[in-house]
Amino acid sequence: MRILILGAAGMVGHRLVDRLVADGQIAGRPIATLDLFDVVEPTAGQGAQGIAIHRYAGDIADEATVASLVKDKPDLIFHLAAIVSGEAEADFDKGYRINLDGMKHLLEAIRAHDGGYLPRLVFTSSIAVFGAPFEDKISDTFLMAPLTSYGTQKAICELLLADYSRKGFVDGVGIRLPTIVVRPGKPNKAASSFFSGIIREPLAGQDAILPVDDDVRHWMTSPASAVGFLMHAAQMDTSGLGARRSLTMPGLSITVAEMVETLRQVAGDDVAAHVKKVPDATIQGIVAGWARDFDPARATEFGFTADADFADIIRQHIADEAAKAG
């Protein structure tokens, strides 16, 4: 089996590669080749045994680049490449180029192959396809009404994925990821960055800014769950999906106050005291348009599972950091 991963240098992509290398197989078939692509050359999968790993850096908005990646007909493609919401909002053209044109090039490159080529394409969409006003718990039949260009681009990609799948050009599954918490490393340009920051920085002994009110509620999952979603989407039976190829992934609906309180319970008062309230009107405005809670019935029906509780998410992060520190 040959697997192509677009966006393999990102946090989730890197973990996905680690998982694939560790498993050595997927859907009962051995993994022979991993083609890893990103805007910078991915470093994941170092020292893998028995799997040929190719690493590429390039621009996903370049049609010829994408065509060359699909040249050898990968059986399975993960498309995780995107610029984040804050950057897509600040640079309108770049957002559409990377987040929309990249997907179009990929779908067209797949379609351009002769008949009989029908790869599974797992696409990471986002709950940013939804925008306020919401239902209390957003159902699987709620409208996509994004309030950001990033959400718009993801929603359009979902529509394209469904149409290309319906026409038999690709076997697509879109997974709408919750906000991923706790992201390791440094803050990024996503407006959601603080959701990780208020856990990650205190655990590292540093102050973290909380820019929104205590009662802000949001939909979250751990990095490990996100990789689990990708693995399941790659192997699931898609015949029951019909024309609705994208699914809201399960997650935890939790307030910022509950996050900090859970941090206190898991790591103590001194750690939790590192969270400093510094209201930021811009971030508050963006987050006010975000989904608070979902009923991910369809994803559950199709076998996707997520974290049990937020304490577990924090403990996963602590264990991951301890493993890195060796």
Added chain:
Amino acid sequence: MRILILGAAGMVGHRLVDRLVADGQIAGRPIATLDLFDVVEPTAGQGAQGIAIHRYAGDIADEATVASLVKDKPDLIFHLAAIVSGEAEADFDKGYRINLDGMKHLLEAIRAHDGGYLPRLVFTSSIAVFGAPFEDKISDTFLMAPLTSYGTQKAICELLLADYSRKGFVDGVGIRLPTIVVRPGKPNKAASSFFSGIIREPLAGQDAILPVDDDVRHWMTSPASAVGFLMHAAQMDTSGLGARRSLTMPGLSITVAEMVETLRQVAGDDVAAHVKKVPDATIQGIVAGWARDFDPARATEFGFTADADFADIIRQHIADEAAKAG
């Protein structure tokens, strides 16, 4: 006021031009110029007094062509140009070129102008953005899940219109037209063509094929109502729309059997007898995925109104044909 109409040679476009010429003004401002564009040169507006009418033929998928149409900064733009569902399904590339790339070129041409240019853009979307399974009455918060490439293209255009409006590049309103009945003239390539055929042909003394079951229910409006929607969308206060820029237009939910029975009541047994049942599995399959009924609460709230009953729609068609026969 300068008005640009893309798709001015189509049935609705032609009627819209007639209406604008007859009114001579819109939103309280006199109409100085009408720029009419289509794939063939539009003929509407012959003999108009006091309005400069320019007619253009071209390819809406050509970026430079669209940019040239927007060069003189029209105050109001109607974008009605599209290829129909059957053709978009048969020719995948052509559908995306005309129905999606055309819209993108238009939005980009508007955005390319310097600050301060914010035209009203009225875009004709379609209830084909929805796909089965449905709610009994489709609400304004139901998901877009198209079952055709045409519906996919319209849904993507709605998302782009909303994002460009949200960013302040255009003042967009999308109107999801019901199936328009009775279309004059000849059958077209739309799978919905028979909805008009079973009224139009019998009234002209000709047999008409009914390819679906009697109990097929669908959402319809008259050509006059469609023009009314466009006129209202051009003049309405858009400040209350927020980021949800597209509205399902009001219509009549009626079965094929009720259509034929109304034809019998309005025009007599001999006319209704021209409807011949010839089941067509392909058309039945397509129509089975179409919306049956809506609750167009939001459009009603924003002041859109439609036909009172189906007998009125038939009488409008009879009067239109009598006027043509002169």
